[in-house]
Amino acid sequence: MKSVKVGICGLGTVGGGTFNVLKRNAEEIARRAGCTIEVAQIAARDTNPKCDTTGTPITADVFELVTNPEIDVVVELIGGYTIAKELVLKAIEHGKHVVTANKALIAVHGNEIFARAREKGVIVAYEAAVAGGIPVIKAIREGLSANRINWLAGIINGTGNFILTEMREKGRAFEDVLKEAQALGYAEADPTFDVEGIDAAHKLTILASIAFGIPLQFDKAYTEGITKLTTADVNYAEALGYRIKHLGVARRTDAGVELRVHPTLIPADRLIANVNGVMNAVMVNGDAVGSTLYYGAGAGMEPTASAVVADLVDVARALSCAPQGRVPALGFQADALSELPILPIGECESAYYLRIHAQDRPGVLAKVATILSERGINIESIMQKEAEEQDGLVPMILVTHRVVERNIDDAIAALEALDDISGNVVRIRVEQLN
């Protein structure tokens, strides 16, 4: 099997996550990509205690990695503008493909970097630069390519969303929540990029370019932070049926493109108004598809690595497959499908909602509880209503913990055989979907 050789620059949070995901999921990734993706070298000043890099060559000099003739793809995860830019341009110069998670670099220097990449015939991929693990760059560049995009709006800074969620849910003041976010590691010691909207403006600049087909123009983005928001306004907004979110909004009008980051009232029943905590979401509205939404973790070690590695798979597929076989029909190579069996429903596991109509007499609940516990079924919650007028039966509603379905089938048969129970037991599955 062919192997694509990768060099990782930077072994911090995202670099470490990328290394770990490539290692842990090596087999799954090879089944998808049709080739192996091998970390041939790492450039980092320090090791990462969360990574076992035994066996992988490490250099302290990123420029040594970038010029290493063995390496096909350079992964830039050091951040910032200066060295990162030099490093990426040098990698391109040496004919390497580049994967980066660096939103600031792409938003500010992307036009120049992409032009050099075109000249040299290499790919520069940057899915991880916007909304972490959510494949929203791919959704817009490829999934919605039929559409004239009308507008997009995103919660694209997790720190800001965490602060606003806490302000709303707990009535806390901005400064107070910011301190907690810093303690939790969600916000930097200098939180300016997050709370003043600069990070969001970097990401919005990128999204607007791929949505409308315009050059990157970060310097023209309007940026307003959340530092001046008060709990009074959060509460008034709530009373009017709105939530306040820190949004990046890009809209196409006849006159041009609106490109703006600011706190925004959104009707509380919109899906995006219910995206809370550090989570990210981007709405994209196209003339054919209407409104779509993409939701997930916008930052963090492995969510961001998920996007970096997906870019690596894209590059590997481009390098090693014929165009018509680039993405196999089922996503995995045809000769690498698994024989994992489909389980019969009796072997599936779920929690269950049960509705039982019981006679209103003592001891029924004890009998029901005994039947369930004998089959290893634990009760999570129970609700008993008053007797119904006509028949004197008491509706008893139970929600169980997770259990294999055949045990529930067996319990239902035993319950229905009780004299105290009338008619069939209603059974509906329950999933937490965490």
Added chain:
Amino acid sequence: MKSVKVGICGLGTVGGGTFNVLKRNAEEIARRAGCTIEVAQIAARDTNPKCDTTGTPITADVFELVTNPEIDVVVELIGGYTIAKELVLKAIEHGKHVVTANKALIAVHGNEIFARAREKGVIVAYEAAVAGGIPVIKAIREGLSANRINWLAGIINGTGNFILTEMREKGRAFEDVLKEAQALGYAEADPTFDVEGIDAAHKLTILASIAFGIPLQFDKAYTEGITKLTTADVNYAEALGYRIKHLGVARRTDAGVELRVHPTLIPADRLIANVNGVMNAVMVNGDAVGSTLYYGAGAGMEPTASAVVADLVDVARALSCAPQGRVPALGFQADALSELPILPIGECESAYYLRIHAQDRPGVLAKVATILSERGINIESIMQKEAEEQDGLVPMILVTHRVVERNIDDAIAALEALDDISGNVVRIRVEQLN
């Protein structure tokens, strides 16, 4: 510029939508694809009153189209298993790439079709087969390729979700809402495929295969419909903090794969529990990325066409571009970027939330309203609170209709100049995000 020649089989809802989107967005699509996508022939028994097909050759014989040597890509939009299967296999035999929206065909005959396509070196694309315009096939096959997928769960039948939404929100009975759905055209005269979960099981079968890398096994999917759900259970679920949704669930366990479609209680605060009406959403949980969600229109003329045409762009890019240039960095070809200007914030349009602290005396509201109306600013809602204890000021909260920002800036300056107004006016933008 190169041209990729497409033949559309079927000019019903989706076929008509595909034709119209390709025509209306021809320029935008060419800017993205790097080539034009031309409808060279249509096979249809009837014309579609929503399509102006003047100038496009039409045949009544799909097999004439499929063997037409001019055509590069056959778009199968006739539906069903029998003729559709024959047609797709014949197209592959003749070396044509195929794009289809036919979930039943892929779920039941996909293994055979994909094997033939591999032998002939052609692409079979089917994004439109699952969740209409939402690019969820692409998200799983490419966007999440770094992950070992743990589970996925989707609302993937709009008719069923419409019925459950109406039952919950309006306390209506299943039969009653089904009749309305049929009258509105959401449900077929024979609603079996929708309400018994067969349509959802087709789609779930496809999603599970691409998530776990297993062959398509529709016959092993457990399928339970929504016909037996009562409003009593919908209400009890609500009282326990849950919503009932008709979900397709696929989960990887050590023993195998759970593949099941059934009504499901979900905690009411989950994002997917708040996907209402005919909308679709799919949650995908991967070991690196965690939980992600994809939301949009799951059916309809142009949403489905959006996915069909995105597949055509994918095929066109594979045929006409070098691998490293398949998807241009900004999604549009570098020489096709637009010069659309970024608007200064004063030229952007939004609705506004204004908080004004006014003296508690007569005539203030009239002055405020006059200042706004003189600048063409209409008030959507107004909320006046009691005077605050300390200073006797009355907080007055206004939400305006949409207006250009410079008019609001001007109004705020005028408001702040009033003797009756204390301090600065708080201004937050409002977006409906429909």
